[in-house]
Amino acid sequence: MADTSETAAAPRTHVSLQVNGTTREVDIEPRRTLLSVLRDDLSLTGAKPGCEMGNCGACTVLLDGEAVYSCLTLAVECTGREITTIEGLSASGELDPVQQAFIAHDALQCGFCTPGQILAMKALFATNPHPDDETIERAMSGNICRCGAYPKILAAARALAGTQAAQQ
Amino acid sequence: MPIRIITTHLEFEGQISEQRVVMEGEEPAVWGPEAELAVVGKVTPRVDGRERVTGSAQYAYDVQLPGMLVAAGLRSPHPHARIVRIDASRAETAPGVRAVYHHFNTGDLNNPSNDRPVFGDELLYQGDLVAVAIAETKEQAQDALALIAVEYEPLPFVVDQRAALAADAPKVSTTYEHNTIPEGFPQTYERGDLDAGFVQADVTVEAQLSTPTALHNSMETHGGVAQWDGRTLTIWSSTQDVYGVRRGVASALGLQQNQVRAIKQYMGGGFGNKFGAHHSGLVAAYAAYTLGRPVKYMLSREEENLAAGNRPETIQTYRIGAKKDGTLTAIEQHTIGNVGAIGSWFSPVAMATKELYQCANIRTVDEAARTNLGTQASFRAPGVVEGTAGLEVALDQLAAALGMDPLELRRKNYAERHQALDRPYSRKLLLEAYRLGAERIGWAERDHEERRYPQGRDGYLRRGIGMASQLWGGDGGPPAQAIAKLLPDGTAVILTGTQDIGTGTRTVLAQIAAEELGLPLEQVRVELGDTEFGVFSPPSGGSMTLASVGPAVRMAAAEARKELVEVVAQLSEAPTDALDVRDGHIFSRETGKEMGAIGSFLELLDGHEITAKGMRGPNAENMSVRTFGAQFAEVEVDIGTGRVRVLRIVAVHDCGRIVNPLTFSSQIEGGIIQGLGFALMEQRIVDQRLGAVLNANLENYKVPTIRDIPQIDIILLDQPNVHANTIGALGAGEPPIIPTPGAIANAVAHALGRPVKALPLTPDRVLDLLNS
Numbered sequence: 001m002a003d004t005s006e007t008a009a010a011p012r013t014h015v016s017l018q019v020n021g022t023t024r025e026v027d028i029e030p031r032r033t034l035l036s037v038l039r040d041d042l043s044l045t046g047a048k049p050g051c052e053m054g055n056c057g058a059c060t061v062l063l064d065g066e067a068v069y070s071c072l073t074l075a076v077e078c079t080g081r082e083i084t085t086i087e088g089l090s091a092s093g094e095l096d097p098v099q100q101a102f103i104a105h106d107a108l109q110c111g112f113c114t115p116g117q118i119l120a121m122k123a124l125f126a127t128n129p130h131p132d133d134e135t136i137e138r139a140m141s142g143n144i145c146r147c148g149a150y151p152k153i154l155a156a157a158r159a160l161a162g163t164q165a166a167q168q
Numbered sequence: 169m170p171i172r173i174i175t176t177h178l179e180f181e182g183q184i185s186e187q188r189v190v191m192e193g194e195e196p197a198v199w200g201p202e203a204e205l206a207v208v209g210k211v212t213p214r215v216d217g218r219e220r221v222t223g224s225a226q227y228a229y230d231v232q233l234p235g236m237l238v239a240a241g242l243r244s245p246h247p248h249a250r251i252v253r254i255d256a257s258r259a260e261t262a263p264g265v266r267a268v269y270h271h272f273n274t275g276d277l278n279n280p281s282n283d284r285p286v287f288g289d290e291l292l293y294q295g296d297l298v299a300v301a302i303a304e305t306k307e308q309a310q311d312a313l314a315l316i317a318v319e320y321e322p323l324p325f326v327v328d329q330r331a332a333l334a335a336d337a338p339k340v341s342t343t344y345e346h347n348t349i350p351e352g353f354p355q356t357y358e359r360g361d362l363d364a365g366f367v368q369a370d371v372t373v374e375a376q377l378s379t380p381t382a383l384h385n386s387m388e389t390h391g392g393v394a395q396w397d398g399r400t401l402t403i404w405s406s407t408q409d410v411y412g413v414r415r416g417v418a419s420a421l422g423l424q425q426n427q428v429r430a431i432k433q434y435m436g437g438g439f440g441n442k443f444g445a446h447h448s449g450l451v452a453a454y455a456a457y458t459l460g461r462p463v464k465y466m467l468s469r470e471e472e473n474l475a476a477g478n479r480p481e482t483i484q485t486y487r488i489g490a491k492k493d494g495t496l497t498a499i500e501q502h503t504i505g506n507v508g509a510i511g512s513w514f515s516p517v518a519m520a521t522k523e524l525y526q527c528a529n530i531r532t533v534d535e536a537a538r539t540n541l542g543t544q545a546s547f548r549a550p551g552v553v554e555g556t557a558g559l560e561v562a563l564d565q566l567a568a569a570l571g572m573d574p575l576e577l578r579r580k581n582y583a584e585r586h587q588a589l590d591r592p593y594s595r596k597l598l599l600e601a602y603r604l605g606a607e608r609i610g611w612a613e614r615d616h617e618e619r620r621y622p623q624g625r626d627g628y629l630r631r632g633i634g635m636a637s638q639l640w641g642g643d644g645g646p647p648a649q650a651i652a653k654l655l656p657d658g659t660a661v662i663l664t665g666t667q668d669i670g671t672g673t674r675t676v677l678a679q680i681a682a683e684e685l686g687l688p689l690e691q692v693r694v695e696l697g698d699t700e701f702g703v704f705s706p707p708s709g710g711s712m713t714l715a716s717v718g719p720a721v722r723m724a725a726a727e728a729r730k731e732l733v734e735v736v737a738q739l740s741e742a743p744t745d746a747l748d749v750r751d752g753h754i755f756s757r758e759t760g761k762e763m764g765a766i767g768s769f770l771e772l773l774d775g776h777e778i779t780a781k782g783m784r785g786p787n788a789e790n791m792s793v794r795t796f797g798a799q800f801a802e803v804e805v806d807i808g809t810g811r812v813r814v815l816r817i818v819a820v821h822d823c824g825r826i827v828n829p830l831t832f833s834s835q836i837e838g839g840i841i842q843g844l845g846f847a848l849m850e851q852r853i854v855d856q857r858l859g860a861v862l863n864a865n866l867e868n869y870k871v872p873t874i875r876d877i878p879q880i881d882i883i884l885l886d887q888p889n890v891h892a893n894t895i896g897a898l899g900a901g902e903p904p905i906i907p908t909p910g911a912i913a914n915a916v917a918h919a920l921g922r923p924v925k926a927l928p929l930t931p932d933r934v935l936d937l938l939n940s
Contacts, residue, residue: 010263029307036306045230046223048436050387051469055866058387086223095221103217106830109838110670111220112387112436118221140874144866146387146437147670148841150874152834 015076019044020088026075034078035059035070038085046086046115050144057143060116061085067123069142086115089122098122101156109147117143121157130161169193176786178645183516184589189646195719195785196684196726198890199825207683208895209886211830214675215689216668225434228406229466231393237266239451239465240309242299242316243474244291247540247859248325248340251289251298251318259301259315264308266459268316269451270299277454280419281444282510286451291320292341292509293540294860295474297447302455302463325859329481329506329537340509340538347538349512355534357518359588365498365529369489373569375562376486377913378926379554380851381506382479383869384547388436390476391448391466394456401457402429405449406466408438408669409707414699416445417453432697438669439842441477441545443707473864477545478852481506482517484558488566494580496527501558504535508543511536515544515551520559522588524639525581540859546709548842549640549902553909557847557927560636560910565923574914575606575635586792594793594891598637601798601820604883608818609633609800614918628808631815634914635800636907642823642899643793643892644715646784649703652681652724654732654778658752658767659691662724665702666717671901672831673713677721679827680895684725685732686749687766694721703781711795711899714827716784719893724782731778736769788891795903797821799840801878801911805919807938810931812848812916814878821903824889825896836882836904843908845872848928 010029017024019042026041035052038044038061047070050058054072061070062084089096098121101107108114117140124131124139131139136157145153169192178187199205219225256268269277271287279286287297301312324338331337332347340347348354366372392405394417401423405413413430417423435442445453448465455463467476482505489498501521505514518532547553567574579602585592606612613619614633623629651663662681668674674694682692696702705717729749736754737744740763747763748755754763770776787793800818805811817840826832849870853862863869888896913924922937 032307039230040232040306043232044223045226045232048227048387049229049466050436051866053469053865053867055469056387086221090222095218099221102221103213106213106672106834108214108217108220108670109672109834110387110437111225111434112227114220115223137875142873144387144871144873146385146439146842146871147834148838148872149834150841150872150877151837151880153874154877 013076015079017075017078017083018081019083020085020091028075030076032075033071034061034073034075037075038070044085044087048112048115050113057120058113058116060119060143062119062123065123065126067120086119089118096122097160098125101160105152105156105159107152107156108149113143113145117145117153125160174786176645178787179641179643187646189786191783191785192781193727195723195894198894199888199896200890201888205683207679207689208827209825212675212679212689212828213830214672215678215694216674227388227434227436228392228404228432229388231404231464233393233395233462236393236462236464237302237304237455237459238306238309239300239302239455239463240306240313241297241471242313243471244294244296244298246291246320246322247294247327248323249291249320250323251291252321253319254299255317256299259312262308262312262315264304265301265312267302267455268299268312277450278420279447279450280416282512284510286447290341293542295471295542297475300451300465302459325540327539327541327854327856327859329483329504329539332537332539333504333535340540344538349507349514349536353514353534353536357522357532358530360529362498362500362529362531366489368491368497370492371566371569372487372489373562373566374487375565375923376925377484377558377561379482379557380928381481382547382846382850383473383852384439384441384477385473385866385869385871386437386439389467389469389472390442390446392452393462393464394452395462396457396460400427400429401453402431403449403453404431406435406442407432408442408667408709409444410665410667410697410699411704412444412707413449417449420445420450421453421457429700432667435669440547440550440709443709469866470864473869474542474861478542479547479550480508480515480544482554484517486558486562488562490566490570492570494570494572494577496525496581498529499527501532504537506539506541507536508539508541510543511538515546517551517555519552520556520639523583523586524559524637525578526583526587527581541854548839549906552640552906553843553846556636556638556906557910557913561913561924564634564914564917575602575611578602578637589792592791594788594791594889596796597822597885598796598798600885601796601822605635605798605800605818605820608881608883609802609816611800628806630805630807630919631802632915632917632919633800633802634911634918635798636910636914638797638799638821638903638907640711640795640903640906642711642715642795642903643787644712644899645787648705648716648720648784650717650720650724650782651703652728652780652782654728654766654770656767656770656773656775656777658765658770660685660687660693662692662694662721663702664696664705664717664721665699666696666705666713667708668696669708671713671835672828673708675831676714676827677717680718680722681725684722685729687752691752711901711903713899715893715898718895718897720782720784722782722894724780727780727782728778731780732766735773735778739769739772784893791891793889793892793898795821795823795898797903797907799907799911801915803912803915803919805916805934810934812929812934814844814912816879816881817908818881818883819904820883820885821900822885823900823903824892824898826884826886827895827897829884832900833882835900837880839904840880840908841872841877843905844876844912846927847909847912849930851928
């Protein structure tokens with residue numbers, strides 16, 4: 001018989017999350033990350049686990065409009081804050097301009113990092129509608145794309161920024 | 169339809185094999201340079217772009233099924249050890265845990281891809297699989313790992329490839345007689361008379377290049393979700409090869425292949441190491457089959473980087489002889505590669521030396537060292553990236569010794585024929601690539617003072633320009649099949665069993681079908697990545713997908729169109745040759761008048777669907793169909809910090825007809841960027857004393873980010889290769905990564921006036937070079 005201190009079910013806490021404009025109630029262990037709650041409890045699998053240690057950016061979501069790594073964010077920290085995932089960006093059925101630019105410029109290949117890239121760019125344009133290349137690169141440098149779609153991610157951002165004609 | 173069996177030849181990553189191909193009917197005539205195409209060749213955003221940008225694209229990692237259990241793996245902390253004892257009782261009774269698998273209860277689960285137990289009792293590297301816990305949640309499975317008590321008996325180990333080949337080296341496995349691949353190694357290739365070649369030489373140079381172990385780091389790790397419903401084992405896998413997954417799972421579980429269905433709708437990158445079922449898929453399948461519940465096993469990033477393959481490190485040495493005018497008289501290449509614990513093959517590191525430049529006298533020797541490290545796997549142009557870098561670096565040193573322009577040296581030794589096979593190339597546009605690339609990068613001004621020293625000679629910045637050539641297959645071949653269906657409303661479904669691994673396969677196949685069927689692109693839907701509803705296609709690797717599956721899709725579409733025209737002719741009492749199909753409508757060839765939408769005719773047939781089959785025909789005989797290209801790099805080196813910045817890459821690649829210039833350029837850019845990572849920053853770091861990998865993560869294993877990206881100029885050649893296949897297109901996945909590291913290394917050598925001897929060119933290594 002195993003030691004009860006290790007086998008007892010972990011305590012749970014009730015959390016109310018504002019996700020894509022809707023209130024979602026979950027009973028979770030306090031240690032759960034926002035990423036795992038979004039994916040496993042709320043079936044919002046657009047945010048991806050790439051490294052689960054804050055190195056790759058595939059799990060990026062918006063928290064009160066700011067891009068955060070949801071793998072490093074505890075779900076319990078998010079009470080009362082507005083969470084936007086990639087699923088929330090086109091909830092009306094129409095694609096967000098950032099999503100449209102990603103398709104038009106082919107700013108993706110395998111697409112696994114793409115939701116994170118799009119949300120990182122969305123956060124950039126929310127605060128700075130006309131970023132220059134340096135600003136774009138700084139904002140996007142926390143999101144790894146192993147396929148190397150970077151030139152086209154930059155082209156998509158430039159097109160949205162209206163600072164330079166689309167490169168492709 | 170009568171069946172013919174034709175013998176043809178297939179090249180896959182440097183190996184030529186004989187292949188029997190079953191043909192039914194005839195392939196359509198080649199789309200030559202004169203073909204007027206409306207959809208093929210046009211910039212076309214991806215047909216599945218919407219899924220990929222909205223999060224609705226379902227990757228293996230995203231599959232969630234009712235009652236699904238989750239797996240977590242316990243990995244060896246030792247580079248070499250025997251498992252003496254495992255006590256999993258505490259883990260087995262922990263909350264949510266449904267099973268713990270290990271050698272002593274699951275020792276008979278075999279991995280058919282290497283014919284070894286998935287759970288062995290001898291662990292051959294840090295990261296080798298010890299046990300897997302299956303639980304209701306991921307957190308519970310991970311918690312359970314800490315409760316598994318394992319008694320290890322550490323064994324002597326070796327991780328250095330040279331040390332591993334020494335006679336008295338510790339054996340990587342107690343079952344090995346020596347630490348090399350038992351059959352065929354060392355591997356020697358020889359032509360001409362090497363000694364005579366060196367006697368003829370006026371100048372002889374010796375050069376070396378060490379290349380690092382590179383980790384694929386696909387953004388989605390290996391793994392999958394398996395479900396057994398008592399009749400079918402379904403596995404959603406992150407794979408480049410659904411048929412390989414089906415074969416592997418069926419074999420490991422003792423099921424018939426018709427009881428296993430492998431699905432891959434979307435996958436987060438592969439780059440060559442996602443073939444076969446993989447141990448993660450086998451464990452998920454075994455657990456689902458045994459427990460009767462769906463099971464997900466996706467590797468963690470650390471597991472991925474320890475145990476899912478790598479591009480093996482190499483130590484390459486070259487001796488090259490040439491006459492005063494640059495004519496090559498002899499090339500000798502010796503390579504030691506570190507293939508890891510159970511490596512059973514070694515990448516073709518000598519392909520460039522054998523074939524890229526004209527030279528009668530060649531000897532190459534490849535040695536493959538097994539070590540107590542994770543086993544190698546193919547990685548985007550395996551061997552050829554490393555070997556091309558080595559040869560091109562050596563050739564620039566020869567050019568310097570001869571006082572000759574490096575590009576002129578390459579032109580001087582241009583190979584008109586495939587020397588190793590002694591037969592012609594279908595065509596070779598490499599001279600054209602040299603000309604265009606040199607012009608664009610400004611090769612003629614590469615030694616100008618103001619270009620070399622942007623801050624003057626007293627400044628810290630040095631610039632240099634280098635280049636390298638590229639040679640690869642990419643011609644694909646049979647077998648590959650497709651089915652085209654025209655539905656009653658005039659829309660089409662194309663069924664194949666291929667995979668879109670991010671290259672844009674769905675889109676180019678839809679373009680080809682739309683072109684041949686005379687349908688708008690929106691009316692064509694391509695289904696792939698499913699063994700149950702697709703038809704056989706090869707693995708998506710070796711740059712072979714488009715050149716293999718594209719012609720099969722075209723033939724299926726052509727056959728469907730023929731049947732459509734036949735149907736319309738009978739319905740409208742017109743001769744078939746009087747009818748044309750364009751934009752989803754039937755036209756009279758005579759009057760040019762529209763006779764109605766395709767659907768308006770098919771609707772009259774009470775639900776009949778036109779169904780036609782296509783297959784990839786044999787490859788051209790007695791010639792080699794190759795992709796060739798060249799890249800030119802300009803770099804800036806800060807001699808104070810040792811930091812290298814790539815300013816610009818000019819890329820010119822002949823991949824035949826470009827079906828979609830948009831996704832083609834994405835492939836070229838992606839290859840260049842991975843090549844840049846290999847040249848400047850990527851390297852697995854191993855503590856030699858502990859035998860431990862120190863950077864099995866994305867923090868300390870550096871991959872390029874958006875801040876590392878140079879200006880990339882792609883010059884399109886875009887000429888159909890009429891000998892290749894009926895669409896005239898070749899693969900573009902691997903060619904662009906091949907010349908990048910060599911071009912960058914040569915540019916750095918040019919900037920510093922010192923020969924490069926090791927990659928990656930990290931700042932510390934550049935400073936060492938400056939101090940040498």
